[in-house]
Amino acid sequence: MYVLYHGWRSSASRRVRLCLAEKGLEFESKVIDLTKMEHHSPAFLKLNPNGVIPLLILEDGRSLYESGTICEYLDETHPEPPLRPADAFDRAVMRNWIRHIDGLIGNLIIFNWAHSMAKVATQWSDTELAEKLKNVPSKERREAWLRTARKPYTEEERQEARDKLKVGLLDRMEETLRQTAWLAGEHYSLADIGAVPFIKRLDEEIAPDEMTPAKHPRVAAWWVAIQARPAFAVAKIGPFTAV
Ligand SMILES: N[C@@H](CCC(=O)N[C@@H](CS)C(=O)NCC(=O)O)C(=O)O
Incomplete structure (x- = not known):
């Protein structure tokens, strides 16, 4: 297993x-x-x-x-059910979506780490923090831990991150879903799976007002369809703040 x-x-x-x-x-x-x-x-x-x-x-x-x-x-x-498009071009589109979404992770961290991670990290002494930071392999994540522990992101920074997620993800998804049923063509794929954790957070905390049918109708319908899939319940993508 x-x-x-x-x-x-x-x-x-x-x-x-x-x-x-x-x-x-x-x-x-x-x-x-x-x-x-x-x-x-x-x-x-x-x-x-x-x-x-x-x-x-x-x-x-x-x-x-x-x-x-x-x-x-x-x-x-495990080819069944297929989660990558059969068509090579659509598969390339799928990979570009995943890469693009990966590139947005810093904007999500600003919101996600403000919960239980901040609760614990703010309690560390300077010595403890310095010890922990020594083991963080990337400069970006060292900075994210430092910010979480000592210098919470400002409302301006949060708004900037929210805007980037709106433009970089929601607007872009809306435009794609105008043309195809799913993000990488006519079938649900790993591109859609890649977006799910981000959309979950946008919907529940970061920008729920942008997730309405009035603002992003196709994304809103996509989100309803995603949550109706049996796998969504199995994967336990529960409310972020309640775990
Ligand atoms: N590109 C990586 C990103 C993985 C990642 O950022 N994981 C986060 C949780 S979502 C993590 O381990 N964060 C802890 C840290 O950076 O210290 C992937 O897709 O697997």
């Missing part, structure tokens, strides 16, 4: 859980507590030098990181 190192609220983990659920694949769940920096332990960094979740351990013991890559691997090894 697969072993998934993940977090229930982690966006990238949610993608992989959705993909596993669509495929009807079970996994052993190993929850990583980000506030305990379990993902920066030497043992974890050996498996994923980027020090982030999710991480999937395959049945033969090899491991994979990067949610987009993991999902493609799962679709290749």
Whole structure:
């Protein structure tokens, strides 16, 4: 059986859980507590030098990181139901969507880390914080932890991030869905799965007013269709603030 190192609220983990659920694949769940920096332990960094979740351990013991890559691997090894378009051009479009959405993650972090991560990180002493930051592999994430612990994002920064998510994701999705049923053509694909964790957060906290049929009708209908899929319940993409 697969072993998934993940977090229930982690966006990238949610993608992989959705993909596993669509495929009807079970996994052993190993929850990583980000506030305990379990993902920066030497043992974890050996498996994923980027020090982030999710991480999937395959049945033969090899491991994979990067949610987009993991999902493609799962679709290749478990082709039914297909989650990548049959057409090469549409598959390229799918990958561009995933890459584009990955590039927006910094804007999501501003909102996501203000909850339980901030609650814990603000309590660390300067010495504890310095020790923890030493193990964070990327400069961007070191900065994100520092901001979460000591210098909460301002309302102006939050608004800027909200605007980027609106223009970069909602407006772009609306335009695409005007032309095709799903993000990468006429079938539900990994591009749609990639967007789900972001849309969930926009809908529940970041910009619910933008998720209405009046503002983004096609995205709103897409979101209704996504939530009606049985895999959505199986993947446990619950309310972010209530876990
Ligand atoms: N590109 C990576 C991003 C993974 C990622 O950013 N994971 C977050 C949770 S959604 C994480 O581990 N954050 C903890 C940290 O950066 O310290 C992927 O898609 O797997």
